[in-house]
Amino acid sequence: MSTPEADRAQLERKTRKAFQVLVLQRGRNPGVKGWEMRRYLGKDYKKIVEVLSDDLKPLGLEVFQVPGPEGTDDSIRFLLRFREAPTLTEAETAGFRIDDLAVLAASIALINSKQGRISRKELETFLRNKFPRWRIDYAVERYVKRGYLDRDDKDMLRIGWRTRAEVDERSLMTLILAQGTQATSKL
Amino acid sequence: MAIGGATSDGRKDSRDKKLEDILRLIELCRNIESSSVSPFEVDIREKLSLLKKHMPDWALIDVMLKDSEAMQRLVTIVKLQDAWLKHRASALFIDPLLLELKIQMISKEELADSFAKCWHPIAQVDQLTSKGLEKAFVYWRDLVPMSERFKDQFGKYGTEAGTIQLEELESLNIFTKEEFESRLNELYKELLDRSKGVETDYRDFVAGKTPEETALRAYLLAFVVTEGRATLRVDPLTEQIFVSTVQGTPGPGTKSVAIVVR
Numbered sequence: 001m002s003t004p005e006a007d008r009a010q011l012e013r014k015t016r017k018a019f020q021v022l023v024l025q026r027g028r029n030p031g032v033k034g035w036e037m038r039r040y041l042g043k044d045y046k047k048i049v050e051v052l053s054d055d056l057k058p059l060g061l062e063v064f065q066v067p068g069p070e071g072t073d074d075s076i077r078f079l080l081r082f083r084e085a086p087t088l089t090e091a092e093t094a095g096f097r098i099d100d101l102a103v104l105a106a107s108i109a110l111i112n113s114k115q116g117r118i119s120r121k122e123l124e125t126f127l128r129n130k131f132p133r134w135r136i137d138y139a140v141e142r143y144v145k146r147g148y149l150d151r152d153d154k155d156m157l158r159i160g161w162r163t164r165a166e167v168d169e170r171s172l173m174t175l176i177l178a179q180g181t182q183a184t185s186k187l
Numbered sequence: 188m189a190i191g192g193a194t195s196d197g198r199k200d201s202r203d204k205k206l207e208d209i210l211r212l213i214e215l216c217r218n219i220e221s222s223s224v225s226p227f228e229v230d231i232r233e234k235l236s237l238l239k240k241h242m243p244d245w246a247l248i249d250v251m252l253k254d255s256e257a258m259q260r261l262v263t264i265v266k267l268q269d270a271w272l273k274h275r276a277s278a279l280f281i282d283p284l285l286l287e288l289k290i291q292m293i294s295k296e297e298l299a300d301s302f303a304k305c306w307h308p309i310a311q312v313d314q315l316t317s318k319g320l321e322k323a324f325v326y327w328r329d330l331v332p333m334s335e336r337f338k339d340q341f342g343k344y345g346t347e348a349g350t351i352q353l354e355e356l357e358s359l360n361i362f363t364k365e366e367f368e369s370r371l372n373e374l375y376k377e378l379l380d381r382s383k384g385v386e387t388d389y390r391d392f393v394a395g396k397t398p399e400e401t402a403l404r405a406y407l408l409a410f411v412v413t414e415g416r417a418t419l420r421v422d423p424l425t426e427q428i429f430v431s432t433v434q435g436t437p438g439p440g441t442k443s444v445a446i447v448v449r
Contacts, residue, residue: 023311024312025311027313030311031309046340064307077191079309081307081310082307082308083308085303085306091302091303092424098299099425100298101298105298105301105302109281109290110290112281113224114223114283115270115275116270117273119223122222126287130290130291130295156220156223162309165300166307166308166309167306167307171305172301173281173286176289177285177286179289179297181296
């Protein structure tokens, strides 16, 4: 029969293991699938992930779950991400220019408003009203490579896995719609 | 005989029309798959009954294959309709026209700010794995030298990239000395107006309406910088390039930079 101390020690050991598994990149894309977490931590892996997420709070991090295409527990992708959003200046120091972030924000919002898919040509035509052509080509290609956007063989763009993991899409849509009204209400 | 021939022609015409219906259906589905048009533009029930009606008339295997392709395209459209409904119910749906208008109205800074406010970057340690190292080694080992790489396609034709001097441009009648000077002064004045004593983004400044104009402005600006009337600064973190008019004498950290003009 296990003692409470032994249980606590085991939980701590598994939490440490969960952190190590999550922080080290294994495959091409970051994050660990549900079935891998079960293999590393046992069947109670979800509870351990919850404990870890709580422990990471003082560091400003959290464990985030991205549902998989099959909708099963095994296909969920677990990721470590920032709990709070960075400031625009911090985002810039991470190598993102304001123009690049604006292209991404507009692309995500437009794709979502078009039922989750849009042809690359249509997106580029729309963005050309606001951004120079060379920047759009460069930014869209970069965001496809980094997983923010997903491109299929018919050159249709969809929301990529990284956007699902990093961006609160609903808030983004609301914030974009609220941008002009905030200024108006201030007046 | 004449009546029999007319009947046979009539049957052929009717069969051609039916085949045309199927080809048109395939094209419609293809268009919807490769655009953001609503998949509900296709009336599945009507198209299925059309396929069902024409089915007994097909005798050739090629036509049957077209029929099955049409069927497969309809299945894809049903799948798109399912995704469309799920998306519409997910509260992410906003009228595209409203959103497009909004994006046009707000500034780039406001767009970027909206994004930053709901962005939670992934935290992760990047590392070089032994597999990655092996892949890099194999790539480097098998990489053909630059001089050999395009020999098959282009042979030894073409000239290497080089530099062009002002004298050469003058001899090619691209510039005259006077025109060049006046254009330099115009560009310098524009820089003075636009920068107003502070730094301005280099790429925004040199951007012209056409790539040729951009290249020309970048070329002229290089002369303004060389003459010491303007200076460039590269942000080491973002690699953003800034240009400003020179105030005071250049310091010891001044150096020449190469910029790729896109």
